[in-house]
Amino acid sequence: MTSEKAQQLLDAAGVDETLHRLASEITAGGAGEGLLLVGIRRRGVQLARRLASILQDTGGFNVPTGSLDITLYRDDLHQIGPMPIIGMTEVPGDIDGDRVVIVDDVLFTGRTIRAALQELADFGRPRKIELCVLVDRGGRELPIQADYVGLTVDASARDLVEVRVPELDDESSVTLVSAAGAQ
Amino acid sequence: MSRPLHIYGGRVVDPSQGLDSPAAVLIVDGRIEAVGLGVEAPDGAESIDATGLTVSPGLIDVHVHLREPGGEHKETIASGSRAAVAGGFTTIWAMPNTDPPIDSPAAVGYVRAAGRAVRASRVMPIGAASIGQKGEQMTEIGELVAAGAVAVSDDGHPVHNSGLMRRLLEYTQTFDIPVLQHAEDPGLTPGGVMNEGPVATALGLRGIPNAAEAGMVARDVLLSELTGGHLHVCHVSARQSVDQLLWAKERGLRVTAEVTPHHLLLTEELVRGYNTQAKVNPPLRVEEDVEAVRQALVEGVIDVIATDHAPHHYDEKEREFDDAPFGINGLETAFSLCMKALVEPGHMTLSGLIDRMSCAPARIMGLDTGTLRQGAPADIVLYAPDESWTVDPARFYSRSRNTPLAGWVLPGRIMRTIVSGETRFEAEGDA
Amino acid sequence: MNDKRPDSGLGKDLIGLETLSGETIRAILDTAEPFKEISERAIKKVPVLRGKTIVNLFFEPSTRTRISFEFAEKRLGADTVNVAASGSSVVKGETLVDTARNLEAMRIDMVVIRHGSSGAAQFLADRIPSNVINAGDGQHEHPTQGLLDLLTIRDSFGRIEGLKVCIVGDVIHSRVARSNIFGLQKLGAEVAVCGPKSLIPTAIESLGVQVFAHVEDAIQWADALNVLRLQLERMNAGFIPSLREYNRVFGVSQARLERAPVDTVVLHPGPMNRGVEIDSAVADGPQSVILPQVTNGVAVRMAVLYLLAGGAPERAEEAKKGEA
Numbered sequence: 001m002t003s004e005k006a007q008q009l010l011d012a013a014g015v016d017e018t019l020h021r022l023a024s025e026i027t028a029g030g031a032g033e034g035l036l037l038v039g040i041r042r043r044g045v046q047l048a049r050r051l052a053s054i055l056q057d058t059g060g061f062n063v064p065t066g067s068l069d070i071t072l073y074r075d076d077l078h079q080i081g082p083m084p085i086i087g088m089t090e091v092p093g094d095i096d097g098d099r100v101v102i103v104d105d106v107l108f109t110g111r112t113i114r115a116a117l118q119e120l121a122d123f124g125r126p127r128k129i130e131l132c133v134l135v136d137r138g139g140r141e142l143p144i145q146a147d148y149v150g151l152t153v154d155a156s157a158r159d160l161v162e163v164r165v166p167e168l169d170d171e172s173s174v175t176l177v178s179a180a181g182a183q
Numbered sequence: 184m185s186r187p188l189h190i191y192g193g194r195v196v197d198p199s200q201g202l203d204s205p206a207a208v209l210i211v212d213g214r215i216e217a218v219g220l221g222v223e224a225p226d227g228a229e230s231i232d233a234t235g236l237t238v239s240p241g242l243i244d245v246h247v248h249l250r251e252p253g254g255e256h257k258e259t260i261a262s263g264s265r266a267a268v269a270g271g272f273t274t275i276w277a278m279p280n281t282d283p284p285i286d287s288p289a290a291v292g293y294v295r296a297a298g299r300a301v302r303a304s305r306v307m308p309i310g311a312a313s314i315g316q317k318g319e320q321m322t323e324i325g326e327l328v329a330a331g332a333v334a335v336s337d338d339g340h341p342v343h344n345s346g347l348m349r350r351l352l353e354y355t356q357t358f359d360i361p362v363l364q365h366a367e368d369p370g371l372t373p374g375g376v377m378n379e380g381p382v383a384t385a386l387g388l389r390g391i392p393n394a395a396e397a398g399m400v401a402r403d404v405l406l407s408e409l410t411g412g413h414l415h416v417c418h419v420s421a422r423q424s425v426d427q428l429l430w431a432k433e434r435g436l437r438v439t440a441e442v443t444p445h446h447l448l449l450t451e452e453l454v455r456g457y458n459t460q461a462k463v464n465p466p467l468r469v470e471e472d473v474e475a476v477r478q479a480l481v482e483g484v485i486d487v488i489a490t491d492h493a494p495h496h497y498d499e500k501e502r503e504f505d506d507a508p509f510g511i512n513g514l515e516t517a518f519s520l521c522m523k524a525l526v527e528p529g530h531m532t533l534s535g536l537i538d539r540m541s542c543a544p545a546r547i548m549g550l551d552t553g554t555l556r557q558g559a560p561a562d563i564v565l566y567a568p569d570e571s572w573t574v575d576p577a578r579f580y581s582r583s584r585n586t587p588l589a590g591w592v593l594p595g596r597i598m599r600t601i602v603s604g605e606t607r608f609e610a611e612g613d614a
Numbered sequence: 615m616n617d618k619r620p621d622s623g624l625g626k627d628l629i630g631l632e633t634l635s636g637e638t639i640r641a642i643l644d645t646a647e648p649f650k651e652i653s654e655r656a657i658k659k660v661p662v663l664r665g666k667t668i669v670n671l672f673f674e675p676s677t678r679t680r681i682s683f684e685f686a687e688k689r690l691g692a693d694t695v696n697v698a699a700s701g702s703s704v705v706k707g708e709t710l711v712d713t714a715r716n717l718e719a720m721r722i723d724m725v726v727i728r729h730g731s732s733g734a735a736q737f738l739a740d741r742i743p744s745n746v747i748n749a750g751d752g753q754h755e756h757p758t759q760g761l762l763d764l765l766t767i768r769d770s771f772g773r774i775e776g777l778k779v780c781i782v783g784d785v786i787h788s789r790v791a792r793s794n795i796f797g798l799q800k801l802g803a804e805v806a807v808c809g810p811k812s813l814i815p816t817a818i819e820s821l822g823v824q825v826f827a828h829v830e831d832a833i834q835w836a837d838a839l840n841v842l843r844l845q846l847e848r849m850n851a852g853f854i855p856s857l858r859e860y861n862r863v864f865g866v867s868q869a870r871l872e873r874a875p876v877d878t879v880v881l882h883p884g885p886m887n888r889g890v891e892i893d894s895a896v897a898d899g900p901q902s903v904i905l906p907q908v909t910n911g912v913a914v915r916m917a918v919l920y921l922l923a924g925g926a927p928e929r930a931e932e933a934k935k936g937e938a
Binding site: 390501504 | 632709710711729730731732733734736737751752753754755789792815816817818820821
Binding site: 071089121 | 641644645647648649651652655656657659660661662690920921923924
């Protein structure tokens with residue numbers, strides 16, 4: 001067995017502060033008409049809702065949110081055997097001409113985001129699509145970049161970056177679990 | 184003639200003489216010369232050591248389908264009679280529902296001659312009851328009997344027309360032969376492929392109700408009463424049919440009946456999964472029916488066991504359930520299946536079973552076999568009642584392998600079958 | 615060939631609801647929910663079965679079921695081929711086992727089969743490694759119809775457990791009836807059947823259903839009625855004297871429904887014989903969920919295709935851990 005080492009990168013206050021910063025960056029050029037936050041299931045959905053609520057509280061913006069389950073667009077479905085359970089995808093109204101910000105917890109290989117882009121295209125043609133993530137851990141396998149990044153972590157492929165949200169995990173934090181040693 | 188044959192060291196079970204004890208059997212000129220503990224071999228006799236084996240009169244099956252002519256891919260007279268001796272049968276009666284049917288003296292003569300040529304079991308032809316088995320016009324029964332027919336039947340189809348059935352039961356009395364009836368009221372069985380009941384309902388298959396059989400048995404029993412003719416009811420499967428037979432027996436009518444080995448043990452549950460190997464007509468019924476026909480056999484309300492040996496080519500059974508033919512290949516598993524159904528659980532003694540498979544068929548049909556009495560033809564079976572074996576259809580002597588029993592371990596192994604004093608079958612590697 | 619089947623859940627094939635657990639049925643219905651949404655999108659297509667080949671093998675004529683399957687397959691991105699019995703070698707003559715071998719030789723991923731013989735779908739499933747979906751076999755089962763009926767009932771009441779559902783009409787010839795009975799019972803509903811005794815199978819009580827001889831009594835009892843199609847052939851075969859009399863005695867009419875203590879929900883698997891088993895006022899009325907059934911049919915079939923393409927739903931969570 002390899003021993004594991006857990007290091008908390010952000011506590012609840014840290015997450016909150018980071019989300020406030022991301023919210024202000026997203027609206028730096030104004031919130032405007034047609035801004036839509038779409039979270040990727042599952043934790044991206046919670047983060048998108050918190051961002052929307054921060055925007056409501058701090059700037060009085062009323063930004064709609066949606067959710068995407070990208071399961072059906074994954075490029076590895078044929079490799080994983082039994083099909084995963086699918087969650088609901090809810091994209092409010094017509095997104096033609098909108099500015100859509102995809103929200104996810106961790107950006108890693110970029111494959112999830114590729115799937116999300118493909119899925120969004122089946123709902124319409126937004127004016128612009130941007131990406132907001134709480135953590136960018138590196139390790140990209142596709143040419144994808146985030147527009148808004150809460151925290152950048154240099155993690156190896158064997159490390160785990162765990163984002164916890166109160167709605168699902170009873171706490172708010174970001175933890176790096178690294179495989180210590182080379183046993 | 185051939186050398187005398189001396190079978191010694193075995194246990195002789197011959198219910199026709201109430202015999203169940205260690206004894207030797209001496210055969211001279213193809214007939215039984217003597218049976219007894221002190222019977223010695225004369226000089227020059229051939230000896231068979233039957234130590235550990237049981238010796239009984241050869242089994243008799245009054246209901247077999249040999250498929251020749253017309254269905255030689257399923258079975259021939261040769262392959263069928265070899266399968267018979269492998270199953271311990273020394274006499275089989277061949278049903279006439281071939282293509283063309285055995286409805287002429289020439290056809291009867293052909294089956295008889297072909298059967299003799301094989302030198303396996305005795306093959307006795309049953310003539311068709313109606314021309315082309317169409318249920319319309321009676322065949323020339325006198326001519327058929329003169330050519331060697333031992334009974335008439337339209338088996339495969341019932342004689343539906345009551346008037347024809349009456350005439351058959353009357354006309355056959357001149358020749359003292361039975362009418363063998365497949366009892367089924369076709370108006371109650373359109374599209375039917377299995378027993379009507381819970382399993383058919385769950386599987387969505389059309390049913391054959393008990394009443395289709397019992398109703399026809401009731402009619403035929405009344406016609407036997409009316410005419411005095413010998414009615415033999417084939418393959419009784421329904422408990423209600425037993426009630427009709429009991430009524431007939433109580434009145435002393437000339438009514439006899441048979442039951443197959445499969446109806447003595449198997450139920451409709453075997454059909455689940457659309458198992459075409461368990462598709463048979465009459466169909467496998469429910470436990471209550473199995474118990475009723477078993478009890479009827481024990482009590483003599485049903486007289487004999489007959490296989491209804493119905494070989495089918497493998498690809499004919501490899502079909503949708505609706506389209507697969509009815510029938511179970513029975514000759515080579517019959518004795519063992521009956522051992523399992525009747526003797527092993529204690530419903531019947533071994534002697535009782537031999538009676539139902541040998542003595543009783545001879546008795547009801549007036550044959551001189553089915554006994555080891557002095558002077559009877561030396562039709563004998565040697566077997567190991569307690570030895571079990573695994574059913575492997577690939578090893579059947581029959582041309583077909585259609586059985587729901589593949590892989591079953593059954594008690595009772597046939598070791599040697601002798602017809603007219605001549606060994607016609609010997610199990611490999613033993614005896 | 616059977617050793618390819620997973621040990622639990624939906625497995626390789628969908629042959630009937632009789633052999634599925636309540637849990638598996640619930641998993642299929644839950645999976646159908648997100649698929650409903652896909653049919654509402656501007657572009658009604660997801661790439662989940664991209665590159666999969668599916669044969670719709672219809673030995674019996676069918677428009678509704680075949681179209682529903684075809685939409686489901688196409689919306690999941692599969693390549694489909696329709697084979698109808700008439701005008702092909704797939705008629706009586708070529709045996710089903712030969713058809714199966716030919717499909718196997720063409721490396722088909724999935725086969726949707728409609729066949730007139732009970733057990734035909736199982737027969738095919740036992741002989742080819744492809745996934746087999748039963749689209750109706752004889753008088754046996756029509757599992758996707760059963761599932762869409764379940765989904766529609768669940769949509770109407772928010773639950774299935776504890777409901778009373780009566781299947782009305784030609785139960786003896788109905789594969790829909792059997793799939794409904796098995797599925798509804800597994801999800802905790804009480805099931806009854808109603809119709810002339812000549813159209814009710816022997817020993818139906820052995821399936822745990824009660825039998826109503828009068829449609830009025832069934833309507834009094836039931837929360838939902840599933841009204842079966844009465845085929846003209848039944849009259850010719852002597853099961854009932856006439857369609858007119860059938861309507862008079864067993865037809866689900868507005869007048870009869872109005873006497874029900876609750877607003878009975880009415881389902882019909884289609885195609886309807888208006889004025890025979892169901893009156894137009896009922897079919898087009900507020901208690902009818904006949905069109906939602908059709909919509910749900912596509913979603914349920916998408917769910918089944920999706921789940922079969924991957925394997926057992928129980929193992930789904932485990933599979934998801936593979937995602938970084």
